[in-house]
Amino acid sequence: MTVSALTPATGRVTSAIQRAAQRTGVDFNYLLGQAKIESGLNASARASTSSASGLYQFVEQSWLAVVKKHGSEHGLGWAADSIQQSGGRFTVSGGNRAAVLGLRNDPEVASLMAAEHASDNKDAIEASTGRTATGTDLYMAHFLGLGGARTFLSAMQNNPERSAASLFPAAARANRGVFFDSDGSARSLGEVYQRFAGKLGDGAAPVGAASPSDRLQFAAQALAMGDENTVVTGAGESATDALAWAKSTLGQIKGSQAQQASLLRPTPANARLAYMMLARMGN
Structure with missing residues (x-):
């Protein structure tokens, strides 16, 4: 894909x-x-x-x-x-x-x-x-x-x-x-x-309001791409490097900050994750 x-x-x-x-x-x-x-x-x-x-x-x-x-x-x-x-x-x-x-x-x-x-x-x-x-x-x-x-x-x-x-x-x-x-x-x-x-x-799944940890899990699934996928990148970055960065960043967020973090917060890292998620969903 x-x-x-x-x-x-x-x-x-x-x-x-x-x-x-x-x-x-x-x-x-x-x-x-x-x-x-x-x-x-x-x-x-x-x-x-x-x-x-x-x-x-x-x-x-x-x-x-x-x-x-x-x-x-x-x-x-x-x-x-x-x-x-x-x-x-x-x-x-x-x-x-x-x-x-x-x-x-x-x-x-x-x-x-x-x-x-x-x-x-x-x-x-x-x-x-x-x-x-x-x-x-x-x-x-x-x-x-x-x-x-x-x-x-x-x-x-x-x-x-x-x-x-x-x-x-x-x-x-x-x-x-x-x-x-x-x-x-x-x-x-x-x-x-x-x-x-x-x-x-x-x-x-059973329906309820989405929590920050739910959104993080969704992000991880949205970025769980196989070898045949092409990742949208920027500034000449390779798809492999972009995906590695995304997984690393998600891993950090899903640690001790899981309850506080939100992909909707306007930080540079989260903004980039949001872009990659939306690009993935746009296919």
Whole structure:
């Protein structure tokens, strides 16, 4: 795998996700993993099979619901106030429909709403299952809706070998790559769940606010590159030297300073680590 240089768009998106995690307490790894799955960190992504759009691929009704509930908390009172619910559906008044739906393509707003949505789903799933929700649980709620996720998790607990497509035929028609293998065979509930867990990576773990040591572990994993990787360097430095420096610096930080250190602090060493991490994630 080759690590490409950090682009302004990728940096802006990743920074927006980090700020949303800090403001809401939702785990950064989960939010980042979800955005990678949904859009490949492309804030302008649009689905061809549904109304989904933006960094987190919110469909229209889910987006209007979360903005109605949480928009005012994040300076979007005008948007929340223009959304009404009637007969179980949300509509937008005052000619604001395009503007409100267009917010899905703003990485700052999309990240905040995705975090709030995840937080709401976490509470509901934990109340339903009686256990700590994992990032994969939350992703199922985003993918299938909260009701669908509850049905999925309950059915998987009873019979993980059951065909997922038989339980969610409409979702399977719109997402064949999720519900079926390349040879056309149907994936089981357990297989679909583990597939998403694998894609989420660190974000699949039980969800909570990320600590400094969590962020350091993420940094180490982000820089754990094999021989076939190309590291983004500067000033003519070799990839080998750059990687050695990064590992050495992480080792120092992960020692006695682990509880105090943060990759977000504006020190030269941490700034360089952050750049290398973001460049790694941009690939």
